Amino acid sequence: MDSKHQIYRPEESKEDLMAEKLTSEDESNELLGDIDFMDTSSITVPESLIDQVIGQDEAVEVIKKAAHQRRHVMLIGSPGTGKSMLGKAMSELLPVEELQDVLVYANPEDNNTPRVRVVPAGRGKQIVDAQKMEARKKVQTRNMFLMLIVMALIVYAYYTGQLLFGVIAAALIFLSLRYMLPKEDAMVPKLLVDNNNKKKAPYVDATGAHAGALLGDVRHDPFQSGGLETPSHERVECGSIHKAHKGVLFIDEVNTLRLESQQSLLTALQEGEYPITGQSERSSGALVRTEPVPCNFIMIAAGNLDAMQGMHPALRSRIKGYGYEVYMRDTMEDTLENRNKLIRFVAQEIVRDGKIPHFTRDAVAEVMREAKRRSGRKGHLTLMLRDLGGLIRVAGDVARAEGASLTDAKHVLQAKKMARSVEQQLADRYMERRKDYSMFHSSGDEIGRVNGLAVMADSGIVLPIMAEVTPAQSKEEGKIIATGKLQEIAKEAVTNVSVLIKKFLGEDITKKDVHIQFIGTYEGVEGDSASISIATAVISALEGVPVKQTVAMTGSLSVRGDVMPVGGVTQKIEAAAQAGIKTVLIPKSNVGDVLIDESIKGKIEIIPVSTIGEVFEYAMGSQRTRLIEKLRKFASDAKIGIALPESIHNPSRSI
Incomplete structure (x- = not known):
């Protein structure tokens, strides 16, 4: 096998490519290295908040x-x-x-x-209490004085034979003095702070x-x-x-x-x-x-x-x-020091929650793996620690429900299924609906139809793209018409692809209209990660070369035909696998970003590509030889640089 088509594995380092699958114990040792602990109960959690901040x-x-x-x-x-x-x-x-x-x-x-x-x-409370006590004494003295006046009036009226008049006069004097005299408690200060x-x-x-x-x-x-x-x-x-x-x-x-x-x-x-x-x-x-x-x-x-x-x-x-x-920072470098910090973070969350059991070494390794996966960058760990803490708590709840004394890796795996975000659940329903109505195909070959990949929030989806070529409606020029609620960056990506179409075909397409449809994109499309999908669909429609529907792809595209990196490749690959896709093409620059779940391994072949020519080689059907030879001949005659594969054969490489 040509070295260019070497088989890759998601867990492999950049230097060494391992042919054998790692066991769970080996994976734990690889993720945790020489960090020695049996479970998180032995991890010391710092008391100071500033020392608990990670990354x-x-x-x-x-x-x-x-x-x-x-x-x-x-x-x-x-x-x-x-x-x-x-x-x-x-x-x-x-x-x-x-x-x-x-x-x-x-x-x-x-x-x-x-x-x-x-x-x-502390002095404020003392002042308020002292003045309240003083005001209370003044009120008591005033009330006693008023009562003496009232009693004197009643006694005087009784002895003069005018008791009724005396009672009325006493009541009027009591009420008038009570409400006319200043209130002592009104002068008591209020403790504001x-x-x-x-x-x-x-x-x-x-x-x-x-x-x-x-x-x-x-x-x-x-x-x-x-x-x-x-x-x-x-x-x-x-x-x-x-x-x-x-x-x-x-x-x-x-x-x-x-x-x-x-x-x-x-x-x-x-x-x-x-x-x-x-x-x-x-x-x-x-x-x-x-x-x-x-x-x-x-x-x-x-x-x-x-x-x-x-x-x-x-x-x-x-x-x-x-x-x-x-x-x-959203991520931190994947170093031994930072892995130690992430292990301490797991212990911190357990101590802070106080209701979940401690994590075993394998469980921490699974959390570490998820942190790598969520970072979306090779050689990095995520710092979106609130979401990661949610996974830790759900895993602890699962272990507590089973009556386990420690949280193991299986509990973390169960928690990953249970603690899916609303966006992930929505993406699942979205894919189910599309699959029920055959909005995307996962078998056979078709002309002008490509399975693109996109990200919805933090979950991937399959995005079918179709292209068709018709005679131009305008006598002056042909147009490239894209539909599907495209946003600004997506529109610019279509424009960049149109440059490649003219460059690769080397023919006048002013008499043709190219229609590009993003199927089922009711929420709109943004980003340029569908660039290679658009280019493949349009070239397929123009040249009549079928595209394999078992293949899905994602990647940005330069005007010179280079496939450039995109985000969310792990989520896109998992979405493709769940949809029944057999092969995924991703930018070669994103190889280190791939970290798929164990359940996905073996279900899908992942092929890194670096040029649009390689995309055609792996995505096109049996007639791709004619297309690539035509492109190579045109490139030679026009003396322009078009990146094309040196050989054409059945691909056999995966990440």
């Missing part, structure tokens, strides 16, 4: 510096990569400072401008908070007269920015805050204090505005890439100018 070394270093220097931080990255944990860890790293309590007092000069006082932590018995800097998560919860608010008072009103200072409520004073304020998806709230947040960041006022103009609290309340916090803003688009430019400039911006 985000750059972000951890920034958080440590920001905590020491009290800088703001913006964390941008995919969900589940550790942004919230880094925020909590920062509050543990902040230098120990004297926390403060905030009191709000009534203002006799202006009821709508309550006064604010700051005292050491209480940091009593707190040893660490506060951490406040204000994700999704509305204006009142974030910036503070003043409650509405429905009874504003007749002695039934509530004093203004008692209706004041602090916001998250005030609770986070001398601590950390964490806001995820910061772009979801209204622009007005972002502007107010910017003011709080700049001034280190912010007055509290009613947030609703229809509330009586809108008239109340306190003196500035301290809010000297460190802000950690988090979000996806789109968070920066909806973020107030001045707020982002403030964070960038007085802090750091960090882009979180």
Whole structure:
């Protein structure tokens, strides 16, 4: 066999190609190397949150510096990569400072401008309790004085023979004095921010908070007269920015805050204090505005890439100018050190959950394998650890349901089937429906029909593509017409393929219209991974050469005919295998990205290709010899470079 057509295996290293399948024990040893442990109960879990962060070394270093220097931080990255944990860890790293309590007092000069006082932590509660006790004593003294007056009036009326008049007079005096005299408890301050018995800097998560919860608010008072009103200072409520004073304020998806709230947040960041006022103009609290309340916090803003688009430019400039911006990593290199960290992550999740049994060595190896698979990159491990943690918990639940003392590899494999995402389940139903109605074929040869492969969320699907050639409707030129709700990148991919068609055929196609149909793409098509599928379908239709329906393919295509790498090859291969496809063509650059499940091995042949010529060799039917010879002759006559295979034979290589 020619070395060019060497047989590959998904688990093989780049240098050595092993012919024999690895046993599960060998696979565990290969994945875990010299890491010695029997189960995760022997793995030490660090107590500090910052030491529990996996794979985000750059972000951890920034958080440590920001905590020491009290800088703001913006964390941008995919969900589940550790942004919230880094925020909590920062509050543990902040230098120990004297926390403060905030009191709000009534203002006799202006009821709508309550006064604010700051005292050491724990002192606020003592002040409020002392003043409540003093007010209670004053109330008791006043009530006793009123009772003496009332009793004196009743006794006087009794002896003068005017008892009824005396009772009425006593009642009127009692009520008038009770409601006309100032209330002693109205002068008792309200403890707005209480940091009593707190040893660490506060951490406040204000994700999704509305204006009142974030910036503070003043409650509405429905009874504003007749002695039934509530004093203004008692209706004041602090916001998250005030609770986070001398601590950390964490806001995820910061772009979801209204622009007005972002502007107010910017003011709080700049001034280190912010007055509290009613947030609703229809509330009586809108008239109340306190003196500035301290809010000297460190802000950690988090979000996806789109968070920066909806973020107030001045707020982002403030964070960038007085802090750091960090882009979180989605994957980490597959090294021995990082594998050790991932093993520790499994132990961390088990300890944090507290309801699932520890994992055996084989179970951890299966989790490690899944981390490699989900990374989508050769030589990398995924850092989408929230999803991976979900798999760990489901596997533990399966083991617990069976009454097992330890979670084994079989439990992890069962969990992978049970813990499928909604998108994966939707893709399964999608494929079932297509198969029931024969929307794609998995046997025979057909002209102008190709089984492409695509990704729906985190699951693969088979994407049938058909091409047909007709006389041009326009007298001036022929057109390439693609249908199937194509998005921008997909349209550009079709344009690139049209260049190749002209180059490979070497003939005038201005008198022909080429129709390309993406079958069943009701949700739309985006990306260029169907480029080699489009090119194969169109060339097949133009030249009348049938395409094997047992073959599916994925790959991007350059205008010179080179097959370029795409994403999601593992998911696409698994989808093809489940659909009954026998052979899959993938870009040669993606060979290291393939990590398919054990259940798929042996069901499908995976062939890496590097040029469109190789695609034709392996995808076309028995008449491919005529097509390739024609292309080679044209390339020679026109003296242009077209990458074609040196020999034509039945392929026998797979990954």
